[in-house]
Amino acid sequence: MKIDRRSFLGGAAAAALGGAGIYELVDQLSGGSPVRSAAAVGLPSEQHLLDLQTTHSEGVPVIVPPLHSEILTATVHDVDLRKAQSELEDVLRGLESKYEPLTPAGLGVTVGWGIPYFARVRGAAQRHLPFDRRARKPVLLPTRRFPSDPRDTILEHNDVAFLLRSDARSHIDDAEARLRALDFLHVTSIRRGFAGGGFAGKTSLPKKMAIAAGVPGADLIPDTSELFLGFTSTQKAGLGPRLIANHETLGYVDLRTGYFHGGTHMHLSHISEDLEAWYLNFDFSERVLTAFAPGQKAKMNQQTVPQGPKDVHDEAQLQHSFGKTGRFGHSASIQPTSRLQRNHVGPDGTVYPKGTAIPQRADFNTLDNPFFFSANPARDKYTKDPAAGVHFVVFNPTGDDFERNRLAMDGRLPGGKTLPVKQRSRAQGFNSVLTTTHRQNYLVPPRRHRSFPLAEL
Amino acid sequence: MRAMVVAAVAAISLVVLAPSAGANARVCPHAWSTGWQKLANRVDAPVYCPTWMPNPLDAQIGGQWTDIYSIAKDRSYLVSFLEHGDLGSGDVHVNFRGYPGRRTVPKCPAPVGEGSVPCFSNPVGKLRANGIDATVYQVNQGADQWHILLAWHYRGSLYAVSEHVIPPYRFSTQVKRNLTLLLKSLVLVKPSR
Numbered sequence: 001m002k003i004d005r006r007s008f009l010g011g012a013a014a015a016a017l018g019g020a021g022i023y024e025l026v027d028q029l030s031g032g033s034p035v036r037s038a039a040a041v042g043l044p045s046e047q048h049l050l051d052l053q054t055t056h057s058e059g060v061p062v063i064v065p066p067l068h069s070e071i072l073t074a075t076v077h078d079v080d081l082r083k084a085q086s087e088l089e090d091v092l093r094g095l096e097s098k099y100e101p102l103t104p105a106g107l108g109v110t111v112g113w114g115i116p117y118f119a120r121v122r123g124a125a126q127r128h129l130p131f132d133r134r135a136r137k138p139v140l141l142p143t144r145r146f147p148s149d150p151r152d153t154i155l156e157h158n159d160v161a162f163l164l165r166s167d168a169r170s171h172i173d174d175a176e177a178r179l180r181a182l183d184f185l186h187v188t189s190i191r192r193g194f195a196g197g198g199f200a201g202k203t204s205l206p207k208k209m210a211i212a213a214g215v216p217g218a219d220l221i222p223d224t225s226e227l228f229l230g231f232t233s234t235q236k237a238g239l240g241p242r243l244i245a246n247h248e249t250l251g252y253v254d255l256r257t258g259y260f261h262g263g264t265h266m267h268l269s270h271i272s273e274d275l276e277a278w279y280l281n282f283d284f285s286e287r288v289l290t291a292f293a294p295g296q297k298a299k300m301n302q303q304t305v306p307q308g309p310k311d312v313h314d315e316a317q318l319q320h321s322f323g324k325t326g327r328f329g330h331s332a333s334i335q336p337t338s339r340l341q342r343n344h345v346g347p348d349g350t351v352y353p354k355g356t357a358i359p360q361r362a363d364f365n366t367l368d369n370p371f372f373f374s375a376n377p378a379r380d381k382y383t384k385d386p387a388a389g390v391h392f393v394v395f396n397p398t399g400d401d402f403e404r405n406r407l408a409m410d411g412r413l414p415g416g417k418t419l420p421v422k423q424r425s426r427a428q429g430f431n432s433v434l435t436t437t438h439r440q441n442y443l444v445p446p447r448r449h450r451s452f453p454l455a456e457l
Numbered sequence: 458m459r460a461m462v463v464a465a466v467a468a469i470s471l472v473v474l475a476p477s478a479g480a481n482a483r484v485c486p487h488a489w490s491t492g493w494q495k496l497a498n499r500v501d502a503p504v505y506c507p508t509w510m511p512n513p514l515d516a517q518i519g520g521q522w523t524d525i526y527s528i529a530k531d532r533s534y535l536v537s538f539l540e541h542g543d544l545g546s547g548d549v550h551v552n553f554r555g556y557p558g559r560r561t562v563p564k565c566p567a568p569v570g571e572g573s574v575p576c577f578s579n580p581v582g583k584l585r586a587n588g589i590d591a592t593v594y595q596v597n598q599g600a601d602q603w604h605i606l607l608a609w610h611y612r613g614s615l616y617a618v619s620e621h622v623i624p625p626y627r628f629s630t631q632v633k634r635n636l637t638l639l640l641k642s643l644v645l646v647k648p649s650r
Contacts, residue, residue, distance in 0.1 A: 216627055
């Protein structure tokens with residue numbers, strides 16, 4: 001079924017869509033799933049890893065993200081946690097046996113747990129939860145607002161979040177149905193989205209979806225753009241390698257009893273994107289310096305701008321550039337915290353060179369406003385009208401590591417210096433076109449403890 | 458919707474009345490011509506009078522939709538028409554500019570820090586109509602911020618017309634359609650003295 005914006009807005013396409021709403025269009029507009037490698041053997045300890053293939057965009061190695069992503073958040077009723085632990089684990093194992101769990105050709109499931117959940121197992125949590133030695137704080141920190149966040153950014157208090165990733169919408173639908181059938185879960189939100197396409201010169205999925213939904217600024221998105229904002233976000237050098245976001249890899253964390261060895265920290269937020277402001281107020285050269293750094297070289301309309309270890313900024317370069325121009329770029333502001341400042345050898349002997357990215361992002365574009373479903377639509381300011389945004393999902397070794405990156409995005413550098421710019425001004429990277437609506441931190445246990453961690457103790 | 462219907466009807470009318478008209482095949486509408494003639498005389502250079510405007514605007518200088526009428530010492534001018542829809546209908550905002558004797562894109566204060574940037578930037582294509590070869594600029598400054606803008610040269614001078622991307626013309630494609638109609642509708646008004 002070919003769908004253009006006129007027919008979509010006219011209701012013809014909408015009428016043809018089922019429960020997944022506009023996201024069914026991903027299957028129709030993507031022209032099929034990427035070719036994925038054969039199933040991997042054995043399951044790693046990490047829940048958050050997915051085997052994603054690499055392709056090239058404008059000569060730069062980039063990761064091919066899953067076409068579909070979905071997040072369910074939930075609270076847990078007052079139930080027998082050990083019984084619930086067993087039931088949820090049965091569901092997760094059932095999904096693993098039905099769908100290859102390590103590739104988007106199957107289904108990736110990642111379960112993260114929030115502070116409200118760990119308050120229910122307080123005694124065990126006090127003994128086992130990992131501690132951030134570098135920050136001298138717990139790995140799982142209370143969710144906070146950042147300087148550039150609006151005052152009304154909602155800090156959420158979910159017990160659990162399920163991240164579902166696949167190239168097949170039906171796999172996610174099946175997982176969602178099985179999770180919703182668990183009577184001890186009260187689903188608080190469902191968040192859907194998409195990414196990718198366009199690497200082979202075709203019109204990308206975000207562009208097609210934005211046009212189909214008729215969101216403001218959709219017609220201004222470059223045709224082959226991987227994400228709404230026009231630059232490739234999944235270049236390999238910009239994403240942390242396989243185990244780097246584990247608690248234990250960089251040595252930041254005291255794992256105490258070792259219960260959470262193989263786990264990681266996950267931050268989840270929803271961010272609205274003002275595409276019109278981005279494309280009508282920033283010309284290409286200003287978009288480049290805003291996304292990357294003042295002085296960043298790029299060919300006209302280049303989308304994949306190399307950000308390898310040799311291209312990254314350290315804090316001194318960032319401050320020098322800011323002193324000359326009065327502004328900083330998004331990538332350059334984060335790199336002093338998001339990239340290794342020196343070579344590091346992991347506990348398994350893996351060498352991580354200076355400049356290697358630490359965070360592993362799993363963000364995806366969305367037309368949710370702000371969610372596909374909300375159990376509390378008044379609080380969440382839910383509307384059915386589609387809007388451009390991103391469900392930002394990122395894995396870091398600790399909550400503090402995430403906060404360092406996010407504060408740097410606002411010009412608060414890890415050494416304590418602040419780059420003096422007005423919050424949300426266009427001198428402050430992307431911030432003037434982004435609005436964060438919701439945030440929450442989660443701990444992602446290793447696979448063996450993914451279901452109601454600590455409940456058995 | 459009413460605006461789009463009117464726009465469509467106007468477009469058809471133009472095609473019917475002046476299928477391949479040059480700039481002088483039509484005349485500036487009588488009710489609007491006085492103001493545009495006065496402008497041409499004051500800047501001592503030809504100016505472009507539209508014969509079509511997006512609904513509900515007209516192009517009567519000094520009329521109910523006039524928002525800005527500004528002539529600088531260097532004879533450059535800005536004539537702006539605005540309907541501000543306080544009741545939720547949105548804004549319709551069209552700017553006409555001329556820079557007699559100037560061929561280059563002027564500079565505007567940089568949005569961040571000191572220095573300047575081109576007032577019109579991010580060219581995204583060309584529009585050719587009515588004997589005019591216009592460049593389409595997507596990022597513009599000052600009164601043309603958040604507008605799509607067409608700029609072209611005529612006899613050593615730079616001219617521009619722009620429209621705001623805002624409901625009821627929500628998409629740049631809608632605005633480009635309007636600007637195409639505007640371009641087709643322009644007639645030159647020369648100084649009379």
